[in-house]
Amino acid sequence: MDDQGIVLLKEAGAHGRRQTVSGAISGRAVPLARVPCFAGPGGVAGLGEERPVDAGNATALGVAVVGVLGTLLSALLTQRAGERSRKREYERAEAAQERRAETQEALACYVAFNTAVRQYLAALTDQVHELGQDGPDSVQQRLTEARDHHRDAYAEVQLRAPERITGLAGDLSRELGVVYGMVRRIVSGAPRESDSVAAARERIDALWRQLRDVRREMRINSNAPQTP
Template sequence: MNATTESLLITVVAVLGTLISALLAQRQAHRSLSEELNRLERRSSTESNRATYTALNTAARRYVAALTDQLHALRGAGDTARAAEDLRATTEDLRRARATHADCYAEIQLIAPAPVLAAAQEVNHTLNAAYGVLMRLTTATAAPEETPASAQARITDLWETTLPALRTAMRRDLRLDPDA
C-alpha cells in the first residue's frame, strides 16, 4: 500500500469515527431527553392526582362533618323557631357539602385506578346512604329502621373504616404508603 492510499484510508477512518461519535452522542442526548420528559410527565401526573385526591378527601371529610351536624341538629330540633332555623341551616350546609363531594367524586371517576376508584365508590355509597337516612329523618318520612342511631352508625363507619380505606388506597397510588 502506498503512502497516498494509507493517508486516504486514515482520513476516511477518522471522518467515519467523527461522524459515528457525533451520531452516538446525539442518540444518547435524545435518550436522556426522552427519559427526562417521561420523569416530568410522571411527576406532573402524580402532582395532579395528589391535588385531586386531596380535594376528594377534604370534600368527603366535610360531607361527613355536615352529616354529623345534621344529626345533632335533628336531635336538638324542638318546637322553637331557633331549633327549626338551625335545622334549615345545617340542611343547606349538608346539601352544599354533598354537591362539592359529588364534583370531586366525578373527577376521581375519570382518573383513578381501580383500587382507588373502588374505595371512592364505597365512600360515596356510604355518604349518600347516610344522607338519605338523615333527609328522611329531617322530613319525617323515615322507615322504622331509619333512626338517629342508625345514621350515627353509618357516620361512625365512615370515620373509622371507609374514609381511612380510601386514604390508604390513594396513598398507595401516590406511592406514599411504605407498605404499598
C-alpha cells in the first residue's frame, strides 16, 4: 500500500464517510465502511453498539427508590401522628384546667354564700336578743347590711350552682326572709298573731341546721373535703 492509500484510510476513519481508495490494493477500488468506536474501560467498542441492561442493577435502583420514599412517608406519618397526639394532650390539659377553674369559682361562690348566711343568722340572733330592750341602733344596721350581703351571695349561687344546690339555697333564703320579717314586725311593735320572740329563736335554730345541710351538698358538688 502506497502513501496515497494510507492517507485515504486515515481520512475515512476521521470523518466517518464512505471512501473509495482506487488502485490501493490489486488495482481495485476497496470500499471502506465507517465503524464508530470509542475507548472504554475494556478497550475499544463500537459507538452504535447497544449494550444490554443489567436486570440486577435495575432491581437495586427500584428498591432504593422505594426505600427512600418509604422513609420519607414514614417520617411524615410519624410527624402527623405526633402533632395529633400533642393536640389531644393540649385539649385534655385545657379541659382539665377549665374544670379546675370552674370548681374553684364554684367553691368561692359557696364559701361566700355560707359566710353571708352565717352573718345573717348571727345578726338575726343579736336582734332577737335585743327585743324588748333599748339596744343600740348598730344592731339593726348590722342586720340590714347582713341581709343585703346575703342577697348578693344568693344571686351568685343562682348563676353558678346546679339546680339541686340552687333549690336548697333558695329554700334557706326564703326562710331567712320569713324570720327577718317576723323580727322587724316585733321591733316595730306591729307583730302578727304567730310572731313572738320564742318563735323567732326556734326558727333561727332550725335555720342553722338547714345551713349545715346546704353546706354539705355544696362540698359534695365542689369536691371539697367533708367536715362534720
